[in-house]
Amino acid sequence: xxxxxQPEKLLSVFKGAPVELKCxxxxxxxxxxxxxxxxxxxxxxxxxxxxxRESIKGFTADLNxxxxxxxxxxxxxxxxxxxxxxxxxxxxxxxxxxxxxxxxRLKVLA
Amino acid sequence: GAVxxxxxxxxxxxxxxxxxxxxxxxxxxxxTMFWYRQFPKQSLMLMATSNEGSKATYEQGVxxxxxxxxxxxxxxxxxxxxxxxxEDSSFYICSATDRPNTxxxxxxxxxxxxx
Numbered sequence: 001x002x003x004x005x006q007p008e009k010l011l012s013v014f015k016g017a018p019v020e021l022k023c024x025x026x027x028x029x030x031x032x033x034x035x036x037x038x039x040x041x042x043x044x045x046x047x048x049x050x051x052x053r054e055s056i057k058g059f060t061a062d063l064n065x066x067x068x069x070x071x072x073x074x075x076x077x078x079x080x081x082x083x084x085x086x087x088x089x090x091x092x093x094x095x096x097x098x099x100x101x102x103x104x105r106l107k108v109l110a
Numbered sequence: 111g112a113v114x115x116x117x118x119x120x121x122x123x124x125x126x127x128x129x130x131x132x133x134x135x136x137x138x139x140x141x142t143m144f145w146y147r148q149f150p151k152q153s154l155m156l157m158a159t160s161n162e163g164s165k166a167t168y169e170q171g172v173x174x175x176x177x178x179x180x181x182x183x184x185x186x187x188x189x190x191x192x193x194x195x196x197e198d199s200s201f202y203i204c205s206a207t208d209r210p211n212t213x214x215x216x217x218x219x220x221x222x223x224x225x
Contacts, residue, residue, distance in 0.1 A: 032211040044154075044205075044216040045111070086153065090211045095159060095167050098144050098205065098214050102153040 002027050004089050006101035013077050014109050021072040021104045023061075023087030032090040033070040035061055036100070039083045047072075047085070057081070077108045112138045114206050116217025123194055123224055131189045131220045133204030139184040140206035144214065145177075148201040160187050194224040 003026040013019055025031060035047040048056045050063040050070060061072045070087060087101040113136040123129045133143055142161050146154035160166040160181035168174050176198075178190040187206075191198055201221050205214040 034213070043218045044203075046213045049213065088214075090214075092210045096142055096161075096210050097156065097159060098207070099156050100146075100154045 002031075002089060002091055002097060002099055004087050004099055004101035006085075006087055006104050008104045009102070010105045010107065012107040012109060015079055016076050019072075019074045019077045019081070019106065019108075021085050021087075021106065023070045023072065023101055025068050025070065025087075025089050027068075027089060027091060027093075029091065029093040033061075033063055034088040034090065035059070035070075035072050036086045036088055037083050038086070044086065077106075079108045079110060082106055082108045111213070112136075112206075112208075112215045114140075114204065114215045114217045116204050116220055118220060119218055120221045121223070123222070125195055125224055126193055128190055128192045129194055129222060131191075131202055131204075131222075133187045133189070133206065133217050135185045135206045135208075135215070138206075138208050138215075140187070141184065141208055142210070143181055143187040143204055143206045145179060145187075145189050146203045146205070148203060148219070154203060157189075191222065194222070196224045198222065199224045 005024045033050045036044045037047045038044045059074045086103045090098050115134045117132045145157045157172045158166045158168045160179050162184050166179035181187040203219045204217040
């Protein structure tokens with residue numbers, strides 16, 4: 001079964017500290033993985049996707065197929081990074097689906 | 111990025127009535143639309159996937175007859191909550207893609223309250 005797991009509901013870090021938001025997935029094929037962010041009172045928006053291998057707002061994420069992980073990282077957290085982060089998996093094996101992890105709320109403290 | 115408009119943003123209805131929520135892609139052709147339900151402080155739970163011109167595919171545990179989904183055009187999908195009950199109160203969100211495995215664009219969500 002397809003599943004996305006984000007073990008941490010809340011992650012608090014101090015400004016300037018490194019951040020790692022964990023994401024593990026379960027999928028039998030080759031998934032497309034994404035990170036979405038939701039700032040306060042805004043809709044979800046794409047932060048980055050694994051296939052593009054780019055850095056957005058200082059965030060990066062590497063797909064590790066061996067560990068089935070797609071952790072989101074940033075070396076120095078900023079207060080404006082405080083938001084809800086969702087890891088998502090898109091699959092076309094069988095029915096096309098777009099499923100989300102439970103989300104991690106990141107709080108960056110001054 | 112592309113824009114998805116969801117309407118209404120907030121609706122209150124009486125128990126036993128039906129409510130329709132619209133999801134429109136404003137500047138692209140949404141071949142696939144997804145409907146999610148989000149409970150307070152929880153993640154988005156996929157309810158169904160709809161492709162233009164075909165029947166929606168519902169996730170396990172989601173009642174097809176209760177949550178009617180129509181995707182008659184490449185820019186519009188609707189979710190109708192039939193015979194709504196207080197337990198249907200929730201935040202409903204739609205998203206759309208124009209191709210598989212690409213970025214999904216989200217509506218702003220609809221807060222449904224059934225009284």
